[in-house]
Each structure stands twice: as structure tokens, then as C-alpha cells.
Amino acid sequence: MQNQTVQEKVAFSQNAITPSSLIWFAPNHPKFMILWKIRKTDVKKQMLRSLNPCGRLQSPLSHNIVLLCWTLVFLLHYSANMMSSTLVETVSINYEDFNDSFLTCGTCLCIYDSTEHSPKLLPCSHTVCKSCLVSIVDAQVHDTGTFRCPICRETIGIPRGGVTSFPPSFIVNQLLDLMSQQRRDVIPKCSNHPSQELLFCETCDTVFCTLCTGGEHNGKGASEHTVIPFSIAIKRMSEILLYKAHLCIRNLTTAYDNVSGEMLRLESSVERTIENINRTFQDLINLIDKRRHEVLQKVRKIREHKKADLKEQLDLIQAEKEKVQNECDGLQYQVEVRNITKKIGDLNEKLDATSTLGEPRENHFIKCEFRHNTAYKDISNALANFGCIKVSTTFPALSTAKISKAITHLRSSVTVTTVDYHGNPRTTGSDPVVSELRSETGEQIETRIRDKDDGTYEITFVPPKAGKMKLYISIFDRSIKDSPYTIEVSDHNNPAWKFGCRGTGLDNFIQPVRVVTDKEGSIFVSDTGNSRIKVLNSCVELERHITSEALEKQSGIGVCVTPTGNLTTVNWRTKTVYTLSNEGELLSKFTSKLFQEPIDVAVNSKGDIIVGDMGAAKVFMFDAEGNLLLQFGKKGDKEGQFKLLTSVTVGCNDEILVADHRIQIFDKNGKFLRQVVNTGKGQQQLFEKIPLQVNECSLKLPVYPPVGH
Structure with missing residues (x-):
């Protein structure tokens, strides 16, 4: 090949090559290979120099060992210009040749x-x-x-222990162990060119022969592809297969252990359940046995009473009998007719008396009935329904949780939805759901779980501060899907919706001071600056405006909804309380000489009107006609006193809640109960100049800091 370039695959020092620098490319392959850097120097001398810096070999065997160590495995990595892909070629040693040369006794x-x-x-x-x-x-x-060495003829002394005392050849034994661990893989060859090894393109996932394809396997577009021998690819895929199989076996082993553990827990749970059933039914048996003893005791008591009456009658009969016998004794010798006649008269009277004594005063009748009422049937039905075996088909690994927005110091919730093994939603509850919420610092936060009995569970908590929190949810001590969940807690509570802006238009406000809602969901906003009440529907759409003399001169401030659905408001300038229909019609009004600066109004469940007066530092209660019922409070900052009264409302049980620099709670008769004090640093005015409202009878108090905070 021309223009061949050798790429370095193993980092060797220029002057030192150490066995530790070897990188085994396929250690289990029968033909050992290694990627190796080739230099123009005498490789053999450099290898020997690396093992023997002095340049001398201790023995011919050392020379052979060095050659063996560096001849065992090596690989030449070519970048061939005759092909458009990166080609990796190998030079290998035959397995049998290696055994004959290095693992065979020369004698x-x-x-x-x-x-x-x-x-x-x-x-x-x-x-x-x-x-x-x-x-x-x-x-x-x-x-x-x-004796003489059969190879070098050097004279060697025999140790005391004989031949067996000669040390074993460590290197040969290591090579034997290495060879015994190798697989006998077959190098895939081309069917058309038996001497040509098949190649594999990792990019195209294709096996090809360079002679069959003319040096290319996928056209000119394969210039950046990585090509390796197919035997190595098989080895790699085999290793991946073995690795995946190992992971699969490990997972199956874990699954087996989990299922086995669940079976053990099942047995333990069954034992506890059986023990509980036996104990509970034994309690029932004890109750029944107690009732049985009570009934038996009552029967015995009745028997004694009847027996005593009959015994008394028997004693009376016996006494009369003896008396008659005594009187009759000697009558045969009686000759006085008058005496005999008298005795006969007495006996006639006794005969009449004996007829009554012949009837027992008591009777033997006694009977216990069990069907005289519905008790027997009720007990039967109760026993039939007593005890309920609850099981669950919940599959925790498929059950999920829905995380809602979390705001500091507000109750947040997470909904857990359970499903069965097939992914079908469950419709019953009673699952042992366990939750654990921890902050970033590891602090545990209290959570509460509510079973909705429809296959869902609500987990509620109140985050104390902003940041990330981890929520761990488990069922049957097994985590649900995606647990633990990360919850982002924020200090900001963005509004669900907003309406209006500053101005005098239809959708504008100048000074909104109170917001109330009625049972239909309509929203009433008292806009003092525009001297009107804006009415929005449940969809936050403007319906109408209410204008009235009660709202004139930008003085109508407090507003509330009465139990009858009307509106009650107070005008601080005119010191008058007005009752309007929800359409704005004036129904009634009243004032009081006690008013100095009435600032807010509320109505309890009876229709009594409660007015908070900031000027008088008092709370007044009137009936619907304006008659004063009670008053309480005075200027001050102690319990039951008001420093700067700003708002008043009522609770679920007609408690009276009053806000100044704190929130004070009074009963319906004006007796102080408790207070909510702001403990935040630098927020002494937190409750001042704010509206106060109780939502859904839960005593949740929406309060807002003064303007600018």
C-alpha cells in the first residue's frame, strides 16, 4: 500500500516501552492483538532496552521471553488511501504455532x-x-x-529436595493460565475470497469484503465511517450481549429477592391479621358469654323468687293442716253438742280458706325468648357484616402523584393517583400510603394524608420557607413512580386572575377597599374612589355597578353579604349603616350617636349587624332594625383593646374577628378568646389598614401588608 499512515493507539515513551503500556484489544481472542506504535528505529533493540537498560540479556531465555512478550500481541492501524473508510488491519499469531513454540517442552x-x-x-x-x-x-x-542443562549444557547442582525442589517457571505458568482462558473463535472469511477476512462498518452496520466491493462499501459518502474486522465486531457485540445479559440477570435476581421478600411480608401480614381476627372475635365471644351469664343469672333469680313464694305458701298450708289436726284430736270424745257445733262452723270456714290455699300463688312458667324484637336479626346482620377483609391491587411502580404549586406558609397539596398492575385506575382506598417531605438541609416537614376512598390520596403540607424540597411517597414500602418528587417552593403567590386598572372607566378602580362574594359566586368590590360597588360574575366578567346614597362622597367603605343575600355597607362620613339589595335598591338604614368613625361592617348568621368604629375603638352589635345589642373594646393595645381598628368580620360560629396591629378573636357575646400576633421582624404594621375575611368557615385569614410592602 502507498501513502500509508500509522496512527498511534497506545501511548509509549520514545525511550521506554513497558509492558504496563499494553492495551489488550481483544484479550479473549485466540489470536492476541494489540495496537502498537511503529517507529523507524530498531524495534527489537528498543524493546530489549526497555526491559534491560544496560543492553545486556541475562540469558538466552530472557531474550526469548522479551520476544514472546512483544510478539504475542500487536496490531497495525492503517489509514488506507485505497479505501474511503478508516481500516483497521490485524497481524496475528496462530494458536497452535504459539503452543508449539512457547508452551511445549523442548526435550x-x-x-x-x-x-x-x-x-x-x-x-x-x-x-x-x-x-x-x-x-x-x-x-x-x-x-x-x-547434571547438565539439556539446552545450554551448563552444570547445575541438584538441590536437597531433589527435582521437585526446582522452582516452577512463573512465566510459562502464567502463559498456560492465559491460554486456558481464551475462547476458540473463528475468524469470519469471505465465501468468495477464503483468504480475505470480512470487515464491519460501525457507521453503516454493514459486513463486507474489500475485494468484493472494490475497496468501498457505501460509495463516496463513507469517508468518515469507522471500519473494523468483523471478528472484533462480533467480539464486541458478544461482550455487549454478555454485559446486557449480566444486567438482566442482576435485575431478575433483584426482582426475585423483592418478590420473595413480599411473600415473607405476606405471611407476616397474614399472621398479624389472623391474630387480630381471633382477638376481635374472642372479644365478641366474651360479650356473648357475658350476656349469656346475665340471662342465666336472671333466670336463677326468678326461680329463687318463685320458689320463695311457693315455700311460704307451703309453710302456711302445713301450719293450717297441723292446726286442724290438733283441733280435731279428741273430738270423738266430745259430748257437748254446743262445742261440736262450734267446731263444725270453724271447720266450714277453714274449708273455704283451704280452697284458696289449694291454688299456688306462683307458677312454674319461665321461658326465654330471642325473637321478641329485632335484636336477633340485627345481631345476625351485624355479625354478617362484622369484619371486612381489605386487600389492594395497587401497583406502586405505576402509581403517580400530581404536584401543585407550593407557596411558603400556605397549605399545599399533592394528589396521589393509584392504579393496578394493568394500569387501570383504582376506585377504593385504604392503601398504606407513606409520605416524607424534606427540605434541602434535610429538615423533615410534617405532612398529612387524606384517603378520598376513590383510589386517590391527598397529601397536604405547609412549607416553612422557599427552596427545593424532596417528597418521598411509598405504598407497601415501595416507592411510586418518579419518587422522590422535587417541589419548588416560592415566596410569591401569583394571582389566579386579575381585573381592572386605575381609572374611572367601567373596568377601572380608584380605591378598592373591600371584596365579598355571595353564594352564587358573584363578586362585589367596594370602590370608594369611584363611589360605587362593582359586581362581577363567577367568570370575573363585569355585570353591573351599584350606586347609592350609601356610597356618596367617596365614603362608602365597608360591605358584606347578609344571610338573605342583601348587601350591608357603612358610610364613615355620614355615620350611617345601609342595607341594599344585590341590585342596589335601598332597603333600610340606621345610625347611632355612639358612632365616631365607623370603618367596617359585618353580619352574623342571625342577621345581627356588627360595626367596627376606629374613632371610638369599639365594636358595636345591632339587630336588623338598628337596636344596640352590645358593645365592647376601648383604646389600647392589650387583649380586648384596639390600637387602630381597621377591619371586622365573623367566623363560622359567629365569632367576631377584629384587626388592628393584630387579629383578635371574640365569641358571639364579645368575650375575648385569643389573638394572632405578627412575630415577623420589622413587620409591626402587617395587619394594619387591611381587609379581613373568613373563607369557607376554615378561619383562613387573607391579610395583606400596607401599601409599599
Whole structure:
């Protein structure tokens, strides 16, 4: 070949070539190959110099060993101009030739082994098999205790232990071990050119013969393709196959261990369940047995009572009987007719009495009924429904979780949806879902799990600060799909929607101060600057404006929805409370001499009107007609006092919530209950000049800092 270039595949120092620099290209191939840099110097001398810096060989065997080490494996990498692709050619040594040359005893021509023909290293550095060495020693040794090496004829002394004491040839044994580990692969040849090895293009994934294709396999477009011998490609693919098979076996082993572990856990779970069933039913048996003893005791008690009555009657009969017998004794000797007549009269009376004594005062009847009411049927039905064996078909590896937006200090939720092995959504709950939420620093955050009993579970938490968090979710101690989940927690709570801008137009605001909603979802915005209430529908579309004398002079400030669906507002300038229909019609109004600067209004479930007065630092409660019911509060910053009252609202149970520099909660009669105090540094005015609202009876208080914060 002309214009051949040799590319370096192994980094060698210019003055030193060490065996550790060898890179085995296919260590399991029967024909050992290595990529090797060729220089114009005497390669043989450079190799020998690298092993012996002095330039001298210790023995002829050392020379052979060096040649062996560097002749075993080498590869020439050509970039051939006759082909349009990068071609890798190999020069190899025949397996049988290698055995005959280096692994065969030069005396008996037997291949070295680990028994009879084990290689023995002589002091002259030559190697002879054990069998030949025994024969040579037996033939040559008489009284001298020496023999001659069959290769170099050097005189060698016999050690005390005899032939077996000669050390084994380490290099030959290493070569034997190496050769025993090699596979006998076949080099693929072209069917049309038996002497030509097939090549493989990694880019095109094509096998071809250079003679059959004329030096090209895919036209001029294959100039950048990588071509290697097909035998090496087979070796590589075999290694990949073995690697994949190893991974597959490892995964299957893991799967087997997991399933086996699940079977063990199943047995343990069954044992616990059986124990629980036996214990629970034993409790039922104890209850039934207790009731049985109670009924039996009652029967015995009734028996004793009846028996006592009958015994008393028997004693009375016996006493009367004895009395009659005593009176009748000696009557046969009685001759006085008058006495006899009297006795006969007495006996007639006793005869009448004995007729009543002949009837037992008590009876023997006693019976226990079990069907006198529905108790038996109820117990039967209850027992039939008592105990429910719950199982789950949930497959955690296919179950997923939906992450919603997480805002600091607000309740966030994650919905877990479970499916079975076939991917079908489950419709029942009771799965042992476990969640663990951790911050970036490893701090664990409390989570709560709510079973919706429809195959889904809601995990709620309140993130304390912004940043990334990891949520680990498992079912049956097995992680669900994509667990752990990364949750981005933000300090910013972007609005779901927004409406309007500053101005006096239909969609504009100048000073919106209160927002309330009714049961239909309509939104009422009190715009003090425009002296109107803007009404939006549930789709945040403008429906109408409410204008009234209650809103004149930019003084209508507080607004709320009454239980009847009307609107109640207060005008701080006129010190008047107005009730309007949701269409804006004035229904009623009232004022009070106690008002100084009424700032907000609320209505409880009874229709009582609660007015917060910033000037008087009081909260007033009126009935619907304007009659004062109660008042509480005074100027100050203690509990039950108001420093700068700004807002008032009611809770689910008619609690009264009042905001100044804190939020104070009173019961419906004005008794102080508790307060919410801002503990943030530098935010003393957090609750001042803000609207206050209770949402969905959950005591969630949307509060906003003053303007500019």
C-alpha cells in the first residue's frame, strides 16, 4: 500500500516501552492483538532496552521471553488511501504455532501442564518439564550431585529436595493460565475470497469484503465511517450481549429477592391479621358469654323468687293442716253438742280458706325468648357484616402523584393517583400510603394524608420557607413512580386572575377597599374612589355597578353579604349603616350617636349587624332594625383593646374577628378568646389598614401588608 499512515493507539515513551503500556484489544481472542506504535528505529533493540537498560540479556531465555512478550500481541492501524473508510488491519499469531513454540517442552515436545509435565525453572533460566528433568537427573547423576542443562549444557547442582525442589517457571505458568482462558473463535472469511477476512462498518452496520466491493462499501459518502474486522465486531457485540445479559440477570435476581421478600411480608401480614381476627372475635365471644351469664343469672333469680313464694305458701298450708289436726284430736270424745257445733262452723270456714290455699300463688312458667324484637336479626346482620377483609391491587411502580404549586406558609397539596398492575385506575382506598417531605438541609416537614376512598390520596403540607424540597411517597414500602418528587417552593403567590386598572372607566378602580362574594359566586368590590360597588360574575366578567346614597362622597367603605343575600355597607362620613339589595335598591338604614368613625361592617348568621368604629375603638352589635345589642373594646393595645381598628368580620360560629396591629378573636357575646400576633421582624404594621375575611368557615385569614410592602 502507498501513502500509508500509522496512527498511534497506545501511548509509549520514545525511550521506554513497558509492558504496563499494553492495551489488550481483544484479550479473549485466540489470536492476541494489540495496537502498537511503529517507529523507524530498531524495534527489537528498543524493546530489549526497555526491559534491560544496560543492553545486556541475562540469558538466552530472557531474550526469548522479551520476544514472546512483544510478539504475542500487536496490531497495525492503517489509514488506507485505497479505501474511503478508516481500516483497521490485524497481524496475528496462530494458536497452535504459539503452543508449539512457547508452551511445549523442548526435550520431550510435550505441552506443559500442572502435573507430570509441569514447567521447572533451572538456575540457567531455561525451562524443562518435570518428567524430562527426572529422566536427565537419573541418567547423569552418579556421585557428583550435578547434571547438565539439556539446552545450554551448563552444570547445575541438584538441590536437597531433589527435582521437585526446582522452582516452577512463573512465566510459562502464567502463559498456560492465559491460554486456558481464551475462547476458540473463528475468524469470519469471505465465501468468495477464503483468504480475505470480512470487515464491519460501525457507521453503516454493514459486513463486507474489500475485494468484493472494490475497496468501498457505501460509495463516496463513507469517508468518515469507522471500519473494523468483523471478528472484533462480533467480539464486541458478544461482550455487549454478555454485559446486557449480566444486567438482566442482576435485575431478575433483584426482582426475585423483592418478590420473595413480599411473600415473607405476606405471611407476616397474614399472621398479624389472623391474630387480630381471633382477638376481635374472642372479644365478641366474651360479650356473648357475658350476656349469656346475665340471662342465666336472671333466670336463677326468678326461680329463687318463685320458689320463695311457693315455700311460704307451703309453710302456711302445713301450719293450717297441723292446726286442724290438733283441733280435731279428741273430738270423738266430745259430748257437748254446743262445742261440736262450734267446731263444725270453724271447720266450714277453714274449708273455704283451704280452697284458696289449694291454688299456688306462683307458677312454674319461665321461658326465654330471642325473637321478641329485632335484636336477633340485627345481631345476625351485624355479625354478617362484622369484619371486612381489605386487600389492594395497587401497583406502586405505576402509581403517580400530581404536584401543585407550593407557596411558603400556605397549605399545599399533592394528589396521589393509584392504579393496578394493568394500569387501570383504582376506585377504593385504604392503601398504606407513606409520605416524607424534606427540605434541602434535610429538615423533615410534617405532612398529612387524606384517603378520598376513590383510589386517590391527598397529601397536604405547609412549607416553612422557599427552596427545593424532596417528597418521598411509598405504598407497601415501595416507592411510586418518579419518587422522590422535587417541589419548588416560592415566596410569591401569583394571582389566579386579575381585573381592572386605575381609572374611572367601567373596568377601572380608584380605591378598592373591600371584596365579598355571595353564594352564587358573584363578586362585589367596594370602590370608594369611584363611589360605587362593582359586581362581577363567577367568570370575573363585569355585570353591573351599584350606586347609592350609601356610597356618596367617596365614603362608602365597608360591605358584606347578609344571610338573605342583601348587601350591608357603612358610610364613615355620614355615620350611617345601609342595607341594599344585590341590585342596589335601598332597603333600610340606621345610625347611632355612639358612632365616631365607623370603618367596617359585618353580619352574623342571625342577621345581627356588627360595626367596627376606629374613632371610638369599639365594636358595636345591632339587630336588623338598628337596636344596640352590645358593645365592647376601648383604646389600647392589650387583649380586648384596639390600637387602630381597621377591619371586622365573623367566623363560622359567629365569632367576631377584629384587626388592628393584630387579629383578635371574640365569641358571639364579645368575650375575648385569643389573638394572632405578627412575630415577623420589622413587620409591626402587617395587619394594619387591611381587609379581613373568613373563607369557607376554615378561619383562613387573607391579610395583606400596607401599601409599599
